[in-house]
Amino acid sequence: xxxxxxxxLLSAHGESRATPTFCSWWSHVEMGPPxxxxxxxxxxxxxxxxxxxxxxVGAYRDDNGKPYVLNCVRKAEAMIASKKMDKEYLPIAGLxxxxxxxxxxxxxxxxEAFKSGRYVTVQGISGTxxxxxxxxxxxxxxxxxxxxxxxxxxxxxxxxxxRDAGLQLQAYRYYDPKTCxxxxxxxxxxxxxxxxxxxxxxxxxxxxxxxxxxRQEQWKELASVVKKRNLLVxxxxxxxxxxxxxxxxxxxxxxxxxxxxxDVVLSQSYAKNMGLYGExxxxxxxxxxxxxxxxxxxSQLKILIRPMYSNPPINGARIASLILNTPDLRKExxxxxxxxADRIISMRTQxxxxxxxxxxxxxxxxxxxxxxxxxxxxxxxxxxxxxxxxFSIYMxxxxxxxxxxxxxxxxxxxxxxxHQVTK
Amino acid sequence: MAASIFxxxxxxxxxxxxxxxxxxxxxxxxxxxxxxVGAYRTDEGQPxxxxxxRKVEQLIAxxxxxxxxxxxxxxxxxxxxxxSRIALGDDSPAIAQKRVGSVQGLGGTxxxxxxxxxxxxxxxxxxxxxxxxxxxxxxxxxxxxxxxxxxxxDIRTYRYWDAAKRGLDLQGLLDDMEKAPxxxxxxxxxxxxxxxxxxxTPDQWxxxxxxxxxxxxFPxxxxxxxxxxxxxxxxxxxxxxxxxxxxxxxxCAQSFSKNFGLYNERVxxxxxxxxxxxxxxxxxxxxxxxVRTTWSNPPSxxxxxxxxxxxxxxxxAEWKDNVKxxxxxVLLMRSELRSRLESLGxxxxxxxxxxxxxxxxxxxxxxxxxxxxxxxxxxxxxxxxxxxxxxxxxxxxxxxxxSIHEAVTKxx
Numbered sequence: 032x033x034x035x036x037x038x039x040l041l042s043a044h045g046e047s048r049a050t051p052t053f054c055s056w057w058s059h060v061e062m063g064p065p066x067x068x069x070x071x072x073x074x075x076x077x078x079x080x081x082x083x084x085x086x087x088v089g090a091y092r093d094d095n096g097k098p099y100v101l102n103c104v105r106k107a108e109a110m111i112a113s114k115k116m117d118k119e120y121l122p123i124a125g126l127x128x129x130x131x132x133x134x135x136x137x138x139x140x141x142x143e144a145f146k147s148g149r150y151v152t153v154q155g156i157s158g159t160x161x162x163x164x165x166x167x168x169x170x171x172x173x174x175x176x177x178x179x180x181x182x183x184x185x186x187x188x189x190x191x192x193x194r195d196a197g198l199q200l201q202a203y204r205y206y207d208p209k210t211c212x213x214x215x216x217x218x219x220x221x222x223x224x225x226x227x228x229x230x231x232x233x234x235x236x237x238x239x240x241x242x243x244x245x246r247q248e249q250w251k252e253l254a255s256v257v258k259k260r261n262l263l264v265x266x267x268x269x270x271x272x273x274x275x276x277x278x279x280x281x282x283x284x285x286x287x288x289x290x291x292x293x294d295v296v297l298s299q300s301y302a303k304n305m306g307l308y309g310e311x312x313x314x315x316x317x318x319x320x321x322x323x324x325x326x327x328x329x330s331q332l333k334i335l336i337r338p339m340y341s342n343p344p345i346n347g348a349r350i351a352s353l354i355l356n357t358p359d360l361r362k363e364x365x366x367x368x369x370x371x372a373d374r375i376i377s378m379r380t381q382x383x384x385x386x387x388x389x390x391x392x393x394x395x396x397x398x399x400x401x402x403x404x405x406x407x408x409x410x411x412x413x414x415x416x417x418x419x420x421x422f423s424i425y426m427x428x429x430x431x432x433x434x435x436x437x438x439x440x441x442x443x444x445x446x447x448x449x450h451q452v453t454k
Numbered sequence: 455m456a457a458s459i460f461x462x463x464x465x466x467x468x469x470x471x472x473x474x475x476x477x478x479x480x481x482x483x484x485x486x487x488x489x490x491v492g493a494y495r496t497d498e499g500q501p502x503x504x505x506x507x508r509k510v511e512q513l514i515a516x517x518x519x520x521x522x523x524x525x526x527x528x529x530x531x532x533x534x535x536x537x538s539r540i541a542l543g544d545d546s547p548a549i550a551q552k553r554v555g556s557v558q559g560l561g562g563t564x565x566x567x568x569x570x571x572x573x574x575x576x577x578x579x580x581x582x583x584x585x586x587x588x589x590x591x592x593x594x595x596x597x598x599x600x601x602x603x604x605x606x607x608d609i610r611t612y613r614y615w616d617a618a619k620r621g622l623d624l625q626g627l628l629d630d631m632e633k634a635p636x637x638x639x640x641x642x643x644x645x646x647x648x649x650x651x652x653x654x655t656p657d658q659w660x661x662x663x664x665x666x667x668x669x670x671x672f673p674x675x676x677x678x679x680x681x682x683x684x685x686x687x688x689x690x691x692x693x694x695x696x697x698x699x700x701x702x703x704x705x706c707a708q709s710f711s712k713n714f715g716l717y718n719e720r721v722x723x724x725x726x727x728x729x730x731x732x733x734x735x736x737x738x739x740x741x742x743x744x745v746r747t748t749w750s751n752p753p754s755x756x757x758x759x760x761x762x763x764x765x766x767x768x769x770x771a772e773w774k775d776n777v778k779x780x781x782x783x784v785l786l787m788r789s790e791l792r793s794r795l796e797s798l799g800x801x802x803x804x805x806x807x808x809x810x811x812x813x814x815x816x817x818x819x820x821x822x823x824x825x826x827x828x829x830x831x832x833x834x835x836x837x838x839x840x841x842x843x844x845x846x847x848x849x850x851x852x853x854x855x856x857s858i859h860e861a862v863t864k865x866x
Contacts, residue, residue, distance in 0.1 A: 157749070
């Protein structure tokens with residue numbers, strides 16, 4: 032406040048030339064709250080129990096618990112290295128081959144919207160950066176509403192992203208903790224009451240953090256009510272291919288909405304489905320009325336991007352582009368992404384069968400009904416705490432586990448531990 | 455059918471410098487020269503990937519132990535620490551006192567943006583969007599947009615370029631600082647001012663620092679050309695280090711686009727110098743929150759290349775050598791252009807071409823003369839008269855000199 036300013040002035044005017052003794056500009060800056068997930072990882076690292084498990088990790092692990100670099104990625108990298116390309120700036124909107132392939136991947140090669148060119152796709156800094164560009168764009172150009180409706184719960188970072196972009200957050204019912212599945216009635220009820228022309232965010236597949244996705248018939252009804260309410264649909268697709276193992280199946284909802292005449296906006300991430308986490312490959316797409324509108328929208332997206340980071344990083348986009356645009360590599364990628372999805376699905380199946388073997392009388396069907404990296408187990412905070420204290424199993428307090436952190440060597444231990452705290 | 459929600463979205467004008475390059479590409483004239491975009495070119499007019507960078511890329515490519523996992527939110531630790539060390543010096547007392555923090559950013563732009571977002575939230579009272587932000591007149595055009603989009607409402611200019619004497623308007627600069635409201639933020643170019651190429655002398659920096667200290671003005675350095683300007687990392691960091699030694703708390707946005715030639719990898723670093731470790735830690739914790747909603751965590755490839763280079767004595771020496779190669783070629787082009795113009799007897803004085811430093815030169819050509827250069831001579835430069843010295847080669851020096859001569863004598 033003003034007394035701090037007065038201090039600064041006094042110290043500036045009164046101090047000697049030889050020894051500056053400012054108080055700091057930052058005295059009033061609060062320490063930011065510790066990241067809850069980071070806290071879990073830190074505690075895990077400190078634990079000396081050889082049986083410990085880190086189920087907070089938001090990155091894929093192979094069956095040995097190790098990070099997995101896809102073979103198609105290694106091949107693409109070798110190809111790139113051999114070409115000895117220069118390092119000139121990318122255009123503001125990113126690598127054209129990448130953005131075009133990204134749109135095609137999401138929309139499907141037969142999509143009318145794609146073929147007609149009535150879309151714009153810009154490269155973004157993975158999922159977060161793409162979400163943020165979209166949020167900023169809507170704040171500036173979507174004048175009908177300031178409200179973004181998120182499913183309850185949603186990815187923790189959605190709220191601060193939209194807030195920092197200058198929008199307001201609302202929620203619609205989504206997860207039913209009683210059944211550990213979709214509260215479809217609640218969702219439909221809430222969405223049918225959302226003020227017209229508000230923005231609604233939907234997870235395209237592998238909902239984070241619950242793993243609960245609508246079935247196709249449910250998606251159809253959601254599309255219908257969204258259309259009736261004339262809502263601006265923002266799809267977040269961070270797991271295409273990674274959820275079911277089938278890229279077309281995972282993009283079904285996005286494509287269905289567009290076919291129903293809903294011109295969505297979409298953010299994509301290649302962090303998980305190509306294992307490109309730290310390379311920050313992503314894209315933001317706006318489905319437009321026509322190609323002319325797409326050009327106008329693109330020009331404004333560039334105006335937003337330039338003061339953020341000028342132009343995007345090339346490495347991840349070039350790898351992804353090479354994979355998507357080279358038939359052999361693309362085929363290999365589809366096999367590899369399916370194998371990651373299959374391993375996750377297999378861990379879910381084994382966890383449930385092991386729980387049954389342990390003699391658990393609870394219904395654990397939601398574990399196999401849910402999809403993607405994360406699973407809302409339904410465990411209560413006290414039970415989570417016991418898992419950590421007694422078994423050195425680490426997860427977030429909401430009972431969410433990352434199935435990627437489960438391996439054949441420890442799924443039995445996990446089942447045993449869960450049974451102990453829930454019997 | 456309802457009107458599109460984006461029906462009212464206007465077509466934005468293209469960024470001028472990129473439009474210039476686009477026009478250049480479409481030009482079919484064989485004599486064409488691109489003196490626009492700020493990227494280094496060899497004497498063959500080609501982009502140059504630094505040999506040390508190629509070497510390190512091969513090392514990285516061959517290292518099977520490396521994966522693509524997320525970097526921490528604030529970036530690669532070895533990159534951050536070493537990048538700040540480059541800016542502040544190995545023997546920096548501030549580093550020894552642990553009152554330096556670093557945030558890996560996407561290029562210089564990304565680093566500026568994180569700094570700006572932080573200042574808007576936490577500087578001069580909370581959420582103080584009314585704090586004036588001063589940029590030099592002229593400055594890199596993106597400075598305005600960075601601070602505006604970060605939420606600052608009052609962006610002003612401080613006098614800098616004296617068109618009449620083709621040099622620094624020091625008196626105007628100091629005057630504007632005297633008159634600026636206390637606590638105003640000043641964007642200072644650490645070296646190789648873009649677009650004028652005109653830097654204050656050490657003595658002039660001392661005067662600037664004295665006024666800023668007395669008026670409680672916040673220094674935010676933009677350092678995009680360290681090493682690239684004079685060929686010496688230390689010389690080009692003199693101003694930043696002087697301010698640190700004078701006890702300022704400051705930000706310094708560093709870019710490794712030019713001095714490492716890593717343009718498209720987006721490697722940058724925001725160096726934060728605070729009064730003490732505790733303040734710096736709290737500042738970093740809040741910058742983490744800002745980063746998390748902007749890009750979550752930064753790209754790893756470029757940071758790995760820089761970190762690997764800076765932490766190996768041999769690679770570091772090679773890098774300094776590569777940087778000097780670039781700086782020396784620019785210096786050569788400056789002296790060659792100036793001597794040709796003087797030989798031709800081109801009206802006016804041309805010593806500013808060698809007095810100025812870095813990639814750019816404010817030639818002093820007016821918009822009409824610039825138009826003549828582009829339309830008649832197919833030589834592309836910014837309307838401000840700014841040329842990128844890297845666009846000059848031994849092959850096109852004569853043509854460019856003659857064309858400038860024509861423009862100056864034919865057009866007033």
